[in-house]
Amino acid sequence: xxxxxxxxxxxxxxxxxxxxxxxxxxxxxxxxxxxxxxxxxxxxxxxxxxxxxxxxxxxxxxxxxxxxxxxxxxxxxxxxxxxxxxxxxxxxxxxxxxxxxxxxxxxxxxxxxxxxxxxxxxxxxxxxxxxxxxxxxxxxxxxxxxxxxxxxxxxxxxxxxxxxxxxxxxxxxxxxxxxxxxxxxxxxxxxxxxxxxxxxxxxxxxxxxxxxxxxxxxxxxxxxxxxxxxxxxxxxxxxxxxxxxxxxxxxxxxxxxxxxxxxxxxxxxxxxxxxxxxxxxxxxxxxxxxxxxxxxxxxxxxxxxxxxxxxxxxxxxxxxxxxxxxxxxxxxxxxxxxxxxxxxxxxxxxxxxxxxxxxxxxxxxxxxxxxxxxxxxxxxxxxxxxxxxxxxxxxxxxxxxxxxxxxxxxxxxxxxxxxxxxxxxxxxxxxxxxxxxxxxxxxxxxxxxxxxxxxxxxxxxxxxxxxxx
Ligand code: BES
Ligand code: ZN
Ligand code: ZN
Numbered sequence: 501x502x503x504x505x506x507x508x509x510x511x512x513x514x515x516x517x518x519x520x521x522x523x524x525x526x527x528x529x530x531x532x533x534x535x536x537x538x539x540x541x542x543x544x545x546x547x548x549x550x551x552x553x554x555x556x557x558x559x560x561x562x563x564x565x566x567x568x569x570x571x572x573x574x575x576x577x578x579x580x581x582x583x584x585x586x587x588x589x590x591x592x593x594x595x596x597x598x599x600x601x602x603x604x605x606x607x608x609x610x611x612x613x614x615x616x617x618x619x620x621x622x623x624x625x626x627x628x629x630x631x632x633x634x635x636x637x638x639x640x641x642x643x644x645x646x647x648x649x650x651x652x653x654x655x656x657x658x659x660x661x662x663x664x665x666x667x668x669x670x671x672x673x674x675x676x677x678x679x680x681x682x683x684x685x686x687x688x689x690x691x692x693x694x695x696x697x698x699x700x701x702x703x704x705x706x707x708x709x710x711x712x713x714x715x716x717x718x719x720x721x722x723x724x725x726x727x728x729x730x731x732x733x734x735x736x737x738x739x740x741x742x743x744x745x746x747x748x749x750x751x752x753x754x755x756x757x758x759x760x761x762x763x764x765x766x767x768x769x770x771x772x773x774x775x776x777x778x779x780x781x782x783x784x785x786x787x788x789x790x791x792x793x794x795x796x797x798x799x800x801x802x803x804x805x806x807x808x809x810x811x812x813x814x815x816x817x818x819x820x821x822x823x824x825x826x827x828x829x830x831x832x833x834x835x836x837x838x839x840x841x842x843x844x845x846x847x848x849x850x851x852x853x854x855x856x857x858x859x860x861x862x863x864x865x866x867x868x869x870x871x872x873x874x875x876x877x878x879x880x881x882x883x884x885x886x887x888x889x890x891x892x893x894x895x896x897x898x899x900x901x902x903x904x905x906x907x908x909x910x911x912x913x914x915x916x917x918x919x920x921x922x923x924x925x926x927x928x929x930x931x932x933x934x935x936x937x938x939x940x941x942x943x944x945x946x947x948x949x950x951x952x953x954x955x956x957x958x959x960x961x962x963x964x965x966x967x968x969x
Contacts, residue, residue, distance in 0.1 A: 503604055503626045505640040510589045510627045517585040517775025519576055521569060521596070532558075546575045555585075558925045566599035567946075569839045570877055574947040579609060580623060587625040597636055598643040602626060602877065605647035606947035606954075611658045645771045646876075650954035653757075653764030657940065657952025661736035661753045663691035666784035667707040669735060669756070673714045673782070676763060680718070681772040684722020687713040697801040697823040700783050706740070706793035707786035710958035711826065714782040715831065716763075718770045723777035724967065729766065729960070730824055732817045733784035735760030740787045740813030741795055748845075754952060755817070757939035758840035759784060760860045761956035766963045776964055781828040783820040785815070799898045803827060804921055809898035815845045818914055819902060822921045829923055836865075837930045839918065840956050847883075848937035854945060855879040857934035857953055859915035861927045869931060869959070872966055876958035877946070879938065883912050890916045911936075 510516055525544040527533060536558060541549035543560035545568060550557055553934050559663075561568045561577045573590075590600050612618045630636055656664060656672065664672075668917065670686045677684035678843050689710050691699055697713070704711035734755035738744060743822045744752065769778045794800070798810040800819065803826040808819065821839060828837065833939040847857040856873070858880045860866055864883055873880040889912050892904035900920055904913035922930045938955035943947050 501608065501621070501623055501626060503601065503628065503644060505628045505630065505633050505637060507629070507631065507633050509629060512555070514555060515586040515935065516555065517580060517583065517588045519559060519580070519588055519590045519868050520556060521559045521561050521564070521572065523561055525561060546572050548572075548576050548579050550579070558833045564595065566570055566595065567877060570599035570603045570607070571946050573600050574607020577604055577608035580607070580964075581760070581814055582619040584622045586622055587627060588623060589629060590629045592628045592630050592636070592641070594636065596906045596950075597628065597639055599642035599877070601640065602647050602947050605644065606650060607949070609651050609654060609949055611655065611951050613658070613659055614660070620696050620805060631797065638786070642772060642884060642965070643913060646768050649764040649768035649771070649961065650957040652767055652937040653760045653957050654952040655755045655761050656760040656763065657954075659753070661786070664753070666707075666712045666733070667709055667734045667785060669733060669759070669782070669784040670712040670714055670779065671753070673716055673763060676767060677716055682766065682770060683717040683719070683775065684733040685715040686746050687715075695803060695827060696801070697799045697803045697827065699808060699819045700785060700823040702794040702798065702800050703740070703787055703819050704785040706788040708788035709735070712784040714780070714784060714829065714885045716780040718766050718778040720773060720775055720777065724775045724852075725835040726779070726832055726896055727836045727964065728775045728779045728781065728828050728838070728839070729762040730821065730828050730839040731759030731762035731782045732756070732821055732839070732843065733782045735786050736782060736819060737787045737816065741789055741793050741811040743789060744814060751940060751942070754940040756784070757935060757955070758953065759841050761840045761939070761954065763955060764957040765960045767955060769964055772965065774964045775967065778964070779828070779832050779834065781824050781831070783824040785820050787816045806900065806920060807898040809901045811901050814900045815902045815914070817841050818917045821918055825918060825921045829926060835929060837926055838933065838960065840935055842936040842939050843934045844911045844914045844936055845932040846914070850883060850911050851881040851937065853937040853941070855881045856959075857881060857883045857911050858931060859883050859885060859912065860931040861885070861935070862929075865928065865931060869963055873959040874961035878955065878964040880959070883915065884928060885912060885916055885919070893917055911926065
C-alpha cells in the first residue's frame with residue numbers, strides 16, 4: 501500500500517473511497533445527516549458508517565485532536581482493508597496530517613508472515629489531499645518515516661523465538677546497518693568474556709544460541725550531541741530455572757521489544773538525518789533452562805565489578821542490562837542515555853497496559869521526554885525513585901540482590917537495580933523506560949493491532965526532532 505500527499509481532489513470513481521471525519525456537532529449540519537441518522541451513525545469516537553452509494557466512509561471523532569483522529573482513522577483502516585476499493589482519500593490539514601498518516605500506516609498494519617494464505621487487501625493507494633502540499637510535504641515525509649520505523653520494530657517483535665534468536669538478531673542489525681549507512685559492531689561470546697560481561701553471559705548460558713552484543717552507530721556530519729539507546733533483547737524469556745508458569749510464558753518472545761525499539765529509533769534517526777549522533781547497544785540473549793543454566797543462589801560478577809546475588813532467574817533483564825549499560829558508558833560519552841526494557845510485570849500493575857514507565861534522576865529530562873511522548877501520541881507515567889525502595893535490594897552475600905525483598909514497587913526497584921550501574925557523572929543523563937505493558941498487545945487499542953506496538957519509536961523520534969525547533 502502506498503501513501504501519497506496530493507494537491508488536487510482525487511478523481512471521484514467507484515474504485516475510490518472518500519473518508520470523512522466528523523464530530524457529533526458537524527454531523528447535525530451535514531448534508532447527509534438524514535441518511536447517516538437512518539444508518540444509526542452518531543459520530544461517536546471510533547465508529548464508522550459506510551454510505552456505499554456515495555463511496556464515502558464517515559468516521560466519528562469526539563474532537564479534532566490528533567489522538568482522536570489517529571484512533572478513529574485506525575478503526576477506519578481496518579474497515580477499508582476489507583472492502584474492494586482500490587484507493588482511499590482523506591482530506592488533511594496541518595493538525596490532522598500526522599495523526600492520519602499514523603492511523604493509516606500503523607492502524608492499517610497487519611502481520612501475516614506466518615499465515616499460509618495471506619488475505620490480500622485490494623487497497624493499493626491512500627491519498628491525503630491538501631491545497632498546500634508545499635507547506636505540508638516535509639511534515640508528511642517525517643511522519644511516514646517514523647510510522648514505517650515503528651512498523652519495522654513491530655515486524656521484529658512479532659517474529660517467533662525460533663526465527664529471531666541472538667545470532668539472527670545480530671544478522672538483522674547488520675542488514676539494517678548496511679541499508680542505512682550505520683556502523684555496526686557485534687560482540688560474540690568470546691569477546692563478551694574478554695569484556696568480563698559475566699552477568700549477561702550467565703543469563704544466556706543454557707541457550708543453544710550464542711549471546712550477542714550489538715552496537716550500531718549513526719553519525720551525521722557535525723553532530724550537535726550524542727545519544728545512547730540501550731535495549732533489552734531477550735529473544736525469549738522462559739524465566740530460566742525460576743520457570744514462568746505456562747500462561748505467563750506465552751508472549752515472552754516480546755521480551756526483545758526494547759531492543760527492537762532501539763533499532764526502529766536509529767532507523768528513523770538516520771532516515772530523518774537527525775543532527776544527533778545516535779548509538780544503539782543491544783544485549784541479545786535467550787533465557788532458558790538446562791543443566792548448564794545459571795541458578796538462584798549464584799553470585800555473578802558484573803562487568804562493573806559489582807557482585808549480584810541471583811535470587812530469581814526470571815529477573816534476568818536487569819542482569820543483561822547491568823553489563824550492557826556499563827559497556828555503553830565506556831564506549832561513548834553520551835549526553836543522553838536511554839534504556840528500553842520489558843522489565844517488569846509490576847510496571848503494568850502500576851500504570852496499566854498502555855503506559856510506559858519513566859524512571860530517572862533528572863526531573864527536567866523526564867519532563868521533556870514526557871512532552872515528546874505526548875506530542876508523539878505515546879502514553880508515559882513517571883515512577884519516582886526513593887531511598888527506602890533502594891534498601892530493598894540489599895544482599896546478605898553479594899553487593900546487591902537481583903530481586904527486592906518486598907514485592908511492592910517492583911518496577912521502581914528494578915529501575916533502582918539498574919541505577920547501580922549508572923556512573924555518578926551520568927545519573928542526570930539517564931532515563932529507564934519500562935515498556936513491559938506498552939510494547940505488546942493482544943487486543944487492539946489506539947493505532948495498535950495484535951502483537952508488537954513499536955512503543956518508544958515515535959516518542960524518541962519526536963525527542964530527537966525537538967532539538968531542531
Ligand atoms: N520479561 C519479564 C517482565 C514482563 C512480564 C514483561 C510480563 C512483559 C510482560 C521479566 O524478565 C520478568 O520476568 N520480571 C519479573 C521480575 C521478578 C522476578 C522480580 C516479573 O515481573 O515478575
Ligand atoms: Zn524474566
Ligand atoms: Zn524478561
